[in-house]
Amino acid sequence: xxxxxxxxxxxxxxxxxxxxxxxxxxxxxxxxxxxxxxxxxxxxxxxxxxxxxxxxxxxxxxxxxxxxxxxxxxxxxxxxxxxxxxxxxxxxxxxxxxxxxxxxxxxxxxxxxxxx
Amino acid sequence: xxxxxxxxxxxxxxxxxxxxxxxxxxxxxxxxxxxxxxxxxxxxxxxxxxxxxxxxxxxxxxxxxxxxxxxxxxxxxxxxxxxxxxxxxxxxxxxxxxxxxxxxxxxxxxxxx
Numbered sequence: 001x002x003x004x005x006x007x008x009x010x011x012x013x014x015x016x017x018x019x020x021x022x023x024x025x026x027x028x029x030x031x032x033x034x035x036x037x038x039x040x041x042x043x044x045x046x047x048x049x050x051x052x053x054x055x056x057x058x059x060x061x062x063x064x065x066x067x068x069x070x071x072x073x074x075x076x077x078x079x080x081x082x083x084x085x086x087x088x089x090x091x092x093x094x095x096x097x098x099x100x101x102x103x104x105x106x107x108x109x110x111x112x113x114x115x116x
Numbered sequence: 117x118x119x120x121x122x123x124x125x126x127x128x129x130x131x132x133x134x135x136x137x138x139x140x141x142x143x144x145x146x147x148x149x150x151x152x153x154x155x156x157x158x159x160x161x162x163x164x165x166x167x168x169x170x171x172x173x174x175x176x177x178x179x180x181x182x183x184x185x186x187x188x189x190x191x192x193x194x195x196x197x198x199x200x201x202x203x204x205x206x207x208x209x210x211x212x213x214x215x216x217x218x219x220x221x222x223x224x225x226x227x228x229x
Contacts, residue, residue: 004158035219094215104162105149106161107159
């Protein structure tokens with residue numbers, strides 16, 4: 001049981017390049033989300049998905065696209081990288097609750113992205 | 117915009133002492149959660165407290181919630197060097213998607229051996 005797997009762990013991009021950050025989970029969690037973490041700013045929500053085929057925007061979605069074709073995978077695409085997208089990116093999942101039960105998030109180990 | 121704000125931003129204590137971190141938030145919540153992040157790692161869920169609860173315990177952790185003051189505190193008792201990490205509070209709203217969490221900027225805790 002690997003939990004939440006993010007690849008790559010590190011990436012350097014040139015301004016204007018595009019790339020996809022991968023997130024895969026093997027826990028059958030229906031909820032998946034992407035956050036970015038910048039120094040002194042905590043984590044900010046980029047996009048999230050409540051199930052396969054359903055995605056929505058978070059607080060800072062500009063410059064990013066997502067899709068959710070399967071329960072297991074939730075890739076994050078940077079369309080045209082900018083230095084402002086230099087950050088650490090985390091994928092997080094949540095198990096469905098029931099009868100008032102709420103679960104905490106399970107995080108991946110992150111992707112450290114530098115845009116030069 | 118950040119919902120939760122932790123205080124202090126940094127805290128340094130001796131091993132064996134208790135560590136208290138505070139979190140304030142702005143809008144009504146469904147629940148509040150605390151997470152730990154070791155350097156260079158992902159966040160790990162510690163404890164969740166619902167809006168109708170006032171106190172919760174888990175091992176050496178004690179969380180309190182005061183919805184009238186929109187604040188929460190995390191107490192770590194008998195701290196250990198391994199508790200050195202950043203601690204974040206996160207809130208789930210009562211409206212919209214209760215599954216979306218908004219994180220604060222964190223408290224960096226250093227436990228000196």
